[in-house]
Amino acid sequence: MQLANRLSKIKPSPTVAVTMRAAELRASGVDVIGLGAGEPDFATPDVILDTAHQALNDGKTKYAPPAGIIELRQAIINKFQRENQLTFDISNITVGSGVKQLLYNAFLVTLNQGDEVIVPAPYWVSYVDQVALCDGAPVVVSCERSEGFKLTPEKLRAAITTKTKWLVLNSPCNPTGAVYSREELTALAVVLRDFPQIQILSDDIYEHIRFTDAPFVTFANVAPDLKDRILTMNGVSKTYVMTGFRLGYAAGNKTLIKAMNMINSQTTTSACTISQWAAVAALAEDYDFLQQHRKIFKHRRDLLLERINGIDGITCDTPHGAFYIYPECTELMGRKTPQGKILQSDEDFAHYLLEQANVAVVHGEAFGLSPYFRISYAIAENALQEACVRIKKAVENLS
Ligand code: PMP
Ligand code: GLU
DSSP states (O other): OOOOGGGGGOOOOHHHHHHHHHHHHHHTTOOOEEOOOOSOOSOOOHHHHHHHHHHHHTTOOSOOOTTOOHHHHHHHHHHHHHHHOOOOOGGGEEEESSHHHHHHHHHHHHOOTTOEEEEEESOOTHHHHHHHHTTOEEEEEEOOGGGTTOOOHHHHHHHOOTTEEEEEEESSOTTTOOOOOHHHHHHHHHHHTTOTTOEEEEEOTTTTOBOSSSOOOOHHHHOGGGGGGEEEEEESTTTTTOGGGOOEEEEOOHHHHHHHHHHHHHHTSSSOHHHHHHHHHHTTSOOHHHHHHHHHHHHHHHHHHHHHHTSTTOBOOOOOBTTEEOOBOGGGTTOBOTTSOBOOSHHHHHHHHHHHHOEEOEEGGGGTOSSBEEEEOOSOHHHHHHHHHHHHHHHHTOO
16 A cells, blocks of 8 residues: 655654553553543533533534534633633634644644744644644754743744744643743743744643643733734643543634634534534533642642652652643663663653553653653542552662
């Protein structure tokens, strides 16, 4: 079978691959603890399930408009106004099968061969591959641990060329949990005002998973004058435990949104109609479960940080959002496994943990900054505790 040349530009998503590998091992009887999945372990709240059932009972089982059902787009407008103080018109909104698909639509309709997209690293895995798939060139800018894994105005300015088309921002960040402050975003906006050809993509999918009292700030809040250049994305997967519903949304420039809708019309037609009705319920109000989930995540984060920082050779700072930590494992490089293998990369270490400790994590190289690894704490506390015991033991077994 001769596949298309463009496939050579990308690889399978490493986060999805690790999750699937852990599930496979578990199904074959291996007692694997999966810390790879970026998916809340809670049950989807009843109010959402009930609405989905109701949609089925009411026969809402037909195609929807490519831009999304009017009721959902109105719920999204209300959400942006209520939670983010952002005002949008119905023609500014599009709905897709997850933020993942909307990102792809956005890159597909804007990138020509060689157009550059600035992606601060560590980054969520799919940005760079999607850009490449759409003929663009990802420009990865390393943001060091000493910088809180965040892009500085100096580094942004240095990365910009005449070909720069997009800057991708993701706060709270997957995989680091870093959260940008109002001041930090404001400083980036100062640079971006000098380059009118650059659009800003703000991926806010972890908006509601934050652990400080500081209000959430999205890029559109700090630069209302750049409104037409900002595409704000969000979704129901993480906040409302709706990963399998596959539902995301975006707000931005009408011309861009119209083009993204055209892609929907020729690819998926629309996001799943039942999921759209369920999302209307999800976005309707500030449910108590949001607070409860945050409390549980914070408790797990603290427990995990204490255990991980107690392991010789691994260190991690406190992240303020999302449900990941991104520990550094530089000191483990060069150590030898009981099987005689010298650890030369974070991938070697993640492989060792999976094979010898039956713990699945994602290696840092997948997120563009090494040597680190990502742990997702969207998993029950007892399993998290057991995973830490196993990691500690595996590291102690290195020489
Ligand atoms: N952006 C980030 C930063 C993510 O971690 C994810 C997780 N899958 C997505 C986008 C995509 O989410 P979804 O397609 O489920 O909306
Ligand atoms: N975003 C999640 C993760 O990073 C889910 C998997 C994926 O879509 O990449 O693990």
